[in-house]
Amino acid sequence: MARKMISAFRKDWQLWVMIAPALIYIIIFCYGPMYGIQLAFRKYDFSKGLTGGDWVGFKYFIQYFTSPMFWPTLRNTFVISFFSLICGFPAPILLALIVNALKQKKLKRVVQTAVYMPYFISTVVMVAILQILLSPSKGVLSGLLKNMHLVSQSTNLLGTPGAFVPVYVLSGIWQSAGWNSIIFIAALSSVDGQLYDAAKIDGADRWHQVMHVEIPALLPTIVILLIMNMGRILSVGFEKVFLMQNNLNLSVSEVISTYVFNVGVTSGQFSFGSAVGLFNTVVNFVFLLIVNKISKKAADISLM
Amino acid sequence: MMRSRKMRMGLSDRIFYICPTAAAVAALIMVLYPMYFIVIASFSNSTMVNQGMVTLIPRGINFYGYRKILERSDLWLGYRNTLFYTVVGTMLNLAVTLPAAYVLAQKKFKARRVVMTIFVITMYFGGGMVPTYMLVKSLHLTNSILTMIIMGAVSVYNVIIARTFFESSIPTELQEAAELDGCSHFRYFTSIVLPLSKAVISVITLYYAVGHWNDFFTALLYLNKDEYQPLQTILRNILISNQAMAGTTGAGEGSCAQQFADQIKFAVIIVSTVPVLCIYPFIQKYFEKGVMIGAVKG
Numbered sequence: 009m010a011r012k013m014i015s016a017f018r019k020d021w022q023l024w025v026m027i028a029p030a031l032i033y034i035i036i037f038c039y040g041p042m043y044g045i046q047l048a049f050r051k052y053d054f055s056k057g058l059t060g061g062d063w064v065g066f067k068y069f070i071q072y073f074t075s076p077m078f079w080p081t082l083r084n085t086f087v088i089s090f091f092s093l094i095c096g097f098p099a100p101i102l103l104a105l106i107v108n109a110l111k112q113k114k115l116k117r118v119v120q121t122a123v124y125m126p127y128f129i130s131t132v133v134m135v136a137i138l139q140i141l142l143s144p145s146k147g148v149l150s151g152l153l154k155n156m157h158l159v160s161q162s163t164n165l166l167g168t169p170g171a172f173v174p175v176y177v178l179s180g181i182w183q184s185a186g187w188n189s190i191i192f193i194a195a196l197s198s199v200d201g202q203l204y205d206a207a208k209i210d211g212a213d214r215w216h217q218v219m220h221v222e223i224p225a226l227l228p229t230i231v232i233l234l235i236m237n238m239g240r241i242l243s244v245g246f247e248k249v250f251l252m253q254n255n256l257n258l259s260v261s262e263v264i265s266t267y268v269f270n271v272g273v274t275s276g277q278f279s280f281g282s283a284v285g286l287f288n289t290v291v292n293f294v295f296l297l298i299v300n301k302i303s304k305k306a307a308d309i310s311l312m
Numbered sequence: 313m314m315r316s317r318k319m320r321m322g323l324s325d326r327i328f329y330i331c332p333t334a335a336a337v338a339a340l341i342m343v344l345y346p347m348y349f350i351v352i353a354s355f356s357n358s359t360m361v362n363q364g365m366v367t368l369i370p371r372g373i374n375f376y377g378y379r380k381i382l383e384r385s386d387l388w389l390g391y392r393n394t395l396f397y398t399v400v401g402t403m404l405n406l407a408v409t410l411p412a413a414y415v416l417a418q419k420k421f422k423a424r425r426v427v428m429t430i431f432v433i434t435m436y437f438g439g440g441m442v443p444t445y446m447l448v449k450s451l452h453l454t455n456s457i458l459t460m461i462i463m464g465a466v467s468v469y470n471v472i473i474a475r476t477f478f479e480s481s482i483p484t485e486l487q488e489a490a491e492l493d494g495c496s497h498f499r500y501f502t503s504i505v506l507p508l509s510k511a512v513i514s515v516i517t518l519y520y521a522v523g524h525w526n527d528f529f530t531a532l533l534y535l536n537k538d539e540y541q542p543l544q545t546i547l548r549n550i551l552i553s554n555q556a557m558a559g560t561t562g563a564g565e566g567s568c569a570q571q572f573a574d575q576i577k578f579a580v581i582i583v584s585t586v587p588v589l590c591i592y593p594f595i596q597k598y599f600e601k602g603v604m605i606g607a608v609k610g
Contacts, residue, residue, distance in 0.1 A: 020422065022497040023415045027427060030412035030466045034434060037463070040447045041439020047446065058450050103339065109332035119336045121593050122343050128588045130526035132544045133581050136551035140577060141346065146362040148349060186343065190600050214328035239436060246441075247529055251552060265441065272442035273533065285440030293437055 048282035061279070068283035077267060085263040085288075088244045091177045093237055099185040101226065104192030105218060120193070123186025135251040138179055142166050167256030176252065191233070192226055199225045231309045239296030242288055264288045354378070354578035361574065376572060377579030387580065389539065390546035393460075397542055398524040401461045405520040406513070408465050413474030414501050431468045441533075448534055459534045460542065464523065470516045477512035478505065511598045518595050525588055547584055551577050 043059070048068055050061035072078055103123065110116040129137075141149035144164040153159045165171045203221050212220060246265040253261045264284060272281015304310035353361045357372025365371060381387055415421055416428055439447075453459045482505060490500045506513070528544035535541060554573070592599075 020420075023418060023421050026411035026497065026501070027415040029408045030471065031427060031430070033408065033462075033465045034431060034468075037444070037447070037465075038434040038438060039430075041443035042437070044439055044443030044447055047443055058446055106332045106335045106339070109328070110336055111329060111333075115333070115336065119340055121596060122340050124592070124596065125347070125589060126343060128522055128526075128592055129585055130528065130544055130547070132526075132528050132547045132551065133585055136547070136577065136581060137346065137350065139552065140350075140574065146364075146574075148364065148367075149346075151364055182343070182346075194600060214325045251528075251548065268441050273445055278442055278446060281442040282440060285442055289437065289440055296436060 045282065045286055047279055048286045050279060052279045064279075068280045069287060071280060072284050072287065077262070080259065081262055081264045081267045081284075082242075084260055085242050085244055085265075087260075088173055088176060088249070088263060089241050091173055092180055092244075093241070095177050096181050096185070096188075097234070097237065099181045100188035101192055101230065103185055103189040104196055104226075105222060107189065107193055108196040108222070109214070109218075120186075123189065125186070126183040127187035129183065131245075131247040131251060134179065134183060135248060138175065138252070139166060142175065164256070167254065169257050169260045172252070172257045172260045176248065180248075191229060195226055195229045196222060227307075228309055231303055231307055235296070235299050235303055235310070238299040239292055241295050242291045350578050350581055354575065354582050356575075358572060358575040377575035377577075378583075380572070380576050381579050381583060384550075386538075386541075386546050387543075387550070387583075390541055390543040391584075393540060394525060394543035397457075397460045397527075398521055401464075401524045402517060402520045404461055404465055405467075405470075406517060409467070409470050409516060409520075410474055410506070410509075410513070411501065412466065413471045414478055414497075414505060416471065416475045417478035431471060435468050445533055454534045455537050455540070456534075457540055460527075460530055460540070463530050463534070464527075467520070467523075470519055474509075474512050474516060477509060481512075482508055514595045515599045518592060518599060522588055522592075543584055547580065550580055 046059050047061075049063060049065060050059065051064050051067075053061040107116060107119055110119065126134075141147050142165040144150060144166070147165075150159070150163075150165050153165075154161055154163075159165065159171075163171065165175060199221065203225075204217060207217050207221050242264065244263045244265060246269065249261055249263050250266050250269070253266065265288070268281050268285045268288070271277045272285065300310050349367075352368075352370040353366055354377055355373055355375055356366045356370040357374065360366050360371045416424055416431075418424065438444075448454060448459060448463075453462070486504060487500060490504060495504075526544060527542065528548065531540075531542050531545045535545075
């Protein structure tokens with residue numbers, strides 16, 4: 009056995025050399041922190057090193073579950089990602105159907121190039137643009153919304169807790185719907201032309217073709233992406249929430265990841281922060297497994 | 313009877329062609345207008361901008377904002393740092409990712425499944441922010457240029473994209489022929505595989521480079537020193553923490569300073585974002601392909 013392994017290694021040594029850097033990186037920087045998760049179950053002690061503190065079991069988890077920040081952070085995280093998913097998921101599909109229905113090649117090209125563009129804007133700049141356009145006194149967009157009586161004159165879209173989630177979700181759609189539509193556009197372009205012809209012979213107009221040819225063609229992609237997104241139901245992108253936070257909206261904008269950053273990194277409660285983070289990871293993972301299982305049963309589509 | 317039915321279908325189809333065009337134009341306006349507005353506002357009179365008078369054409373043209381940011385040494389330092397992190401970091405990314413993807417595309421490689429599993433698990437499960445932070449700290453990598461380059465050296469997602477490309481787009485006959493000629497893996501990889509993989513290389517180069525350029529989190533977590541700060545940190549200071557007029561504001565000129573601050577912000581947004589936006593249309597046709605293979609096989 010050992011000899012077999014040595015001879016296999018000798019044969020493949022060049023391959024091992026080529027994969028070594030990536031493997032080492034993954035082991036140190038991805039599996040290292042996983043090993044460090046035990047920090048969540050130990051009382052961190054600077055003098056005893058990273059994992060040398062006393063074992064305290066679930067103390068920090070209980071501390072989180074019973075703290076006044078537990079419900080707000082859990083709720084805020086869930087609300088933000090739930091609405092991001094519900095509103096953000098159909099947008100790229102719709103966009104792909106629209107792009108696919110365009111007849112003029114040139115317009116199609118221009119639309120595609122344009123809608124991808126916002127994806128390349130950094131989060132910092134994105135949040136800054138929001139602040140400028142939605143500024144209560146002189147923001148162009150907030151002025152427009154007020155003139156259209158969609159929001160009341162006195163609303164500060166950046167500070168009102170009720171406005172945080174809509175602003176977050178809608179700007180997220182603005183930024184990434186185009187990029188996320190690429191995969192659906194690609195799936196649509198690979199639909200066999202004969203299917204359209206067959207549908208036409210059966211008397212299907214364009215609308216029926218969308219419903220009975222294009223949507224079914226997108227379905228596997230939709231399900232796979234839905235599963236992957238469910239696995240992130242409790243992970244809100246840290247950067248954008250962090251940058252959009254201010255004292256006025258903190259009641260809805262403190263999510264688990266920003267809370268972990270504040271307690272775990274900024275205030276140095278390393279064990280407590282690890283525990284909160286681990287709770288988040290586990291919930292995500294369980295969600296992923298459940299949805300994966302359901303879709304495997306229901307549609308025979310799954311990730312693993 | 314037949315005719316009327318045909319006409320009805322024709323009408324509904326015609327509506328169906330007009331609707332997407334209208335929707336596409338609406339989407340185009342919604343995406344482009346905010347960016348267009350920022351461009352014209354960056355060289356318009358800020359009072360007019362604030363009064364809502366600048367909507368379609370720039371007014372009161374002046375380049376105060378741009379002139380002012382030329383004087384901001386912190387911005388240019390950030391620019392220089394980010395340029396460095398992006399160039400060196402992306403080179404490291406490629407040097408690590410491409411060989412790994414090549415190896416994982418080798419059907420004969422015995423450990424292929426095991427290594428792949430080790431990689432893929434990290435896409436769904438991780439140690440979390442604090443353990444990662446503690447690890448980096450215990451490796452003495454905080455406050456170091458190295459961190460900005462090493463963190464995120466491998467994205468498993470990009471490895472999968474490249475691996476799928478190697479598997480599907482490079483004929484296996486080539487490798488068989490190369491093996492018969494006694495060509496080593498190193499040689500085959502560098503002189504056959506890489507030249508044939510320009511498409512996938514440009515895609516993942518773009519992904520990694522944009523990731524470095526827009527990276528704010530790594531510096532927030534691991535960097536304290538001012539002289540190492542990347543562009544995004546400086547942008548945050550100027551744009552979000554409102555330090556646009558730092559150092560030049562006197563107590564008395566409050567509102568006047570605030571007015572110019574906005575113009576500076578617009579200019580800063582343009583200057584920091586344009587490099588990225590200029591590059592991607594050239595690689596667009598490749599990344600459509602890249603997203604497809606990555607997502608389907610991932």
